Amino acid sequence: MSEQAKPGAPDFSNWSCPLPLVGYPTIVMGHGGGGKLGNELVEHLFLPAFRNPALENLGDAAVLDLSAGRIAMSTDSFVVQPLFFPGGSIGELAVNGTVNDLAVSGAIPQFLSAGFILEEGFPLAQLAAIVDAMAKAAATAGVKIVTGDTKVVERGHGDGCYISTAGIGLVRAGIQVGPHRAQPGDAVLVSGTIGDHGMAIMSVREGLEFESQIRSDCAALNGLIAEVLDAAGGAVHAMRDPTRGGLASTLNEIAHSSGVGIAIDETSLPVRPDVQSACELLGLDPVYVANEGKAVFFVAPEAADSVLAILRAHPLGRDAARIGHVTSEHKRMLVARTAMGANRVIPIQIGEQLPRIC
């Protein structure tokens, strides 16, 4: 059983006034109180990590200069357990998840907020590692974390660390994408292998753990999506990142919003062999397993081949595949052709998919 490495103590040597914090290796109620302890957390942890002018003003709100146009705004909360898993942590999830929500809406992600709800007793070293991961993810994605908040709840009333975010981006001119815009004839493309993230989490879940090379696919997709939109523009009708509930839920949602049917070929779904094996072990279906670094695209048929080529040329889209198309038949339903040549409906799942033994 792989023990996910917990982070070591943060490097306090470059902190201007580390002493008070060093004396508190864990979070205490005072850190959420808005007083000296909270300020020190901002000054010695958040500011150095997220460094940018808007944040450094430390106002109650970040004042931003945005060009005129359509603004996209998204919000999300992150409560994953365990906090650190193969391939990432809650930190990267928070940044990349928010960036991706904006990117699939046709926006260029720019600014994020980060609210932390910490449990009393949460090790500072872990918080520092999470913040560090967020800073790196933000830098990679080209976004800035410009405002934030910290609250502390009593021991036993939280899972260590929850993160809540909001994100703002500028929607690209001329781009109209949305879950309601899929049309019969559209090709359905997925940017890579499905089920990686969910099974990476399972691999370290108590009672279900297993050893494997599976890592979360957590990644910011705005670069990939920008390339697709640059090339195909209006030919892209809908985009979404299939997170909780997996590919199946996302496709069902779009089928529903657009009032169309979606037909996919099961044999064309890209799944890593070890992810497939892990699903077999636990009795799970990869189409329902969460992803954190994948996108589905609904593209006008004449542009499908070129979009696929663009995806495959990008490091995050190497395993991209064309998996099906939109139809006016079986409206609002996702139907898959199995390897046997038979058809099965893939419904939206009820609640969380549970491991089974039958």
Add this chain to the structure above:
Amino acid sequence: MKYLTEFRNGEVAQRMAREIHSVATRPWKIMEVCGGQTHSIIKNGIDQMLPAGIEMIHGPGCPVCVTPLELIDKALAIAAQPGVIFCSFGDMLRVPGTDGDLFQVKGAGGDVRVVYSPLDAVELAVKNPDRQVVFFGVGFETTAPANAMSVHLAKRRGLTNFSLLVSHVLVPPAIEAILQSPGNKVQGFLLAGHVCSVMGYWEYPPLAEKYSIPLVVTGFEPLDLLDGIRRTVIQLEAGRHEVENAYSRVVTYEGNRAAQQLLAEVFEVTDRAWRGIGVIPKSGWRLSKAYRDFDAELRFHITGIHTEESPLCRAGDVLRGAIKPAECAAFGKECTPRHPLGATMVSSEGACAAYYNYGRFLSAEELASAGSALTGATHV
């Protein structure tokens, strides 16, 4: 995965289906007992590949579905007790009791944990000496060796905080009960391959003789299922009624002797109530005297259980193969996976859930047209 993926080859499957088409000259009704086989048949559309006259009747091989309501209610009561860590396979979490399910008990603060193996529950007992760890031991003969070993280990380690809530059911008595029920239409059985990997198939020749019925030990992958069906049809066409082994890479006549030995030590045969069917004599296992101390039903004296099934639920009729799920008036209306009335709609291998989840509420025409929408080609 080796020895798994090869048995899912679509091309070979279609050829095997054609073979069945060529040998079948009359309609036949075949029952697969094991819920895992039901799940595979529906998910892969195996029944869609068969000639129109061959009907697969889905049997009561879903131990989750047939666990008596009273036992579910006891499980809920135990799980809700402070100081208890209640461990279960994921399958049981959403099975409806009279008033709620394990998931809801978890939501209300009960310590309910999903585990992969009963050994995980034993480990939890070792790590949490101040808590009572209870494992929900549900299953056919396939799962019994695991449960037997867990309680055997607990005994050897002298654990006083581990117990088993047992609801084991046996396949041969179930098959006999189905054959004896009035109006039975089943003409041949696919025997549960993994149950047979434990028990062997020496129990079945007397049944084949007594009821003049072919019995074929069958696996779970599409090619295995098609082979089991093919052999059954060939026997039926020829008027034979023998026991055959179509899963010989895993199953032997005697079965697993080591497992059978420990099973005989840890369990003893008892009458069992099958939810939706009723009591089938000598159809279950309970802990033997030597292990009675580890019986959770005795350790936690739960009283005041008042069970009540939904009057609309026809799970029993489905389990006996008397009706198909879509023939139940509540199917898809009052009863859906989100609001299940009975266990067959909850369990992943319950026929009702399988039908619902794989779209069998579509008419045959709708499902076929979905196919032509995909590729323009019809299947098989």
Add this chain to the structure above:
Amino acid sequence: MCLAIPGKVEEITNDGLIRMGRVNFGGVVKNVCLDYVPEVQVGDYTIVHVGFALSKIDEETAEQTLRDFRELGMLEEELASEEEAFARAAKSPQYPCPDCHPNDKDPSPGGPVRSCSSK
């Protein structure tokens, strides 16, 4: 009640109480109890259900079964219908009739078997 999958045994340990093994399921490794399969050794394949190996997979039988499956339906395909067969034959190279050319080796594996069409 039967979700059991095949895995390859990579390592066997005996912790004093029970025989355990590290079993590899297509890239995913779990610790599995091997107490019920004393004959299983490192390198063998076994069927595992809820963390317990229940049976050794007889690899020779598995391979033979697959061969048998692949053959099923082949004959059916070839004798699909008279018209289909003739149409296919008309398109494919003509094979010498074995009755008229007894000394020829097997004309072609998988090719349609026909008696001499001149009769």
